[in-house]
Amino acid sequence: MERSFTDQLGRVVTLNYPPKRIISIVPSQTELLFDLGLDTEVIGITKFCIHPIEKFASTVKVGGTKKLNIEMIRALQPDLIIGNKEENEKDQVEELMAEFPVWMSDIYTLEDAKNTIAQIGELVDKQPEAAYLNHLIHAGFTDLQTLALQNGIDKKVAYLIWRNPYMLAGKDTFIDHILVLNGLSNVVNEKRYPQVKLDELALLEPDLIFLSSEPYPFKEKHLEEIRNVIPRTKVMLVDGEMFSWYGSSLVKAVQYLFQLQNEIR
Structure with missing residues (x-):
């Protein structure tokens, strides 16, 4: 079935849900997807997506975060691409947006990061797993702030x-x-x-x-x-x-x- 989501640039992204062919073009978000349990759904990553190392070794590389191989991405026919405003080049992302569902994050604070984890969890049908990660992050950083004080x-x-x-x-x-x-x-x-x-x-x-x-x-x-x-x-x-x-x-x-x-x- 089709579902629509709003990404962090305010764009409405419509995709077949849940997505089965995902390309991640941001290393930290790639690691997140694998930690959410998407072992087979992630079909393409960048050469900088080094965690987890066993997934890095076995997953197709689609170039670097700033220099994507657009033709390779087209050949993989993703039903979702996940990127980031700062880490990816605007022109390349806009080219991909014309052909595929592309969901973009835009992150400046820890709260932004937790919101991103929750939103990606919903995007890929892994809400409980995302909520648990956010629980650990919230508890840990609360303790860090307390310790610093x-x-x-x-x-x-x-x-x-x-x-x-x-x-x-x-x-x-x-x-x-x-x-x-x-x-x-x-x-x-x-x-x-x-x-x-x-x-x-x-x-x-x-x-x-x-x-x-x-x-x-x-x-x-x-x-x-x-x-x-x-x-x-x-x-x-x-x-x-x-x-x-x-x-x-x-x-x-x-x-x-x-x-x-x-x-x-």
């Missing part, structure tokens, strides 16, 4: 996502919201992902500098070049998935962030 965590942080040029996660991002929930305030007031030079960053006097594992793969060797310019600030490598993946990985993020709070307090 109890331990008096109140530090200024710069969260670097790119090198050459250096780029930061700024305001109006999901990463920024996760930082705030853990007692951390962003040193930059610019929105989205501003560029910064290290001498400019030093003037902002962050207490902490986080080097994310993605999208740029910061390594130990990059710590020293920043410490040389900003020697009095603690510089740390952090797991970018734990700050930026907004699907079922948020369940895993809770334990990671508990440990991080203990390390920085």
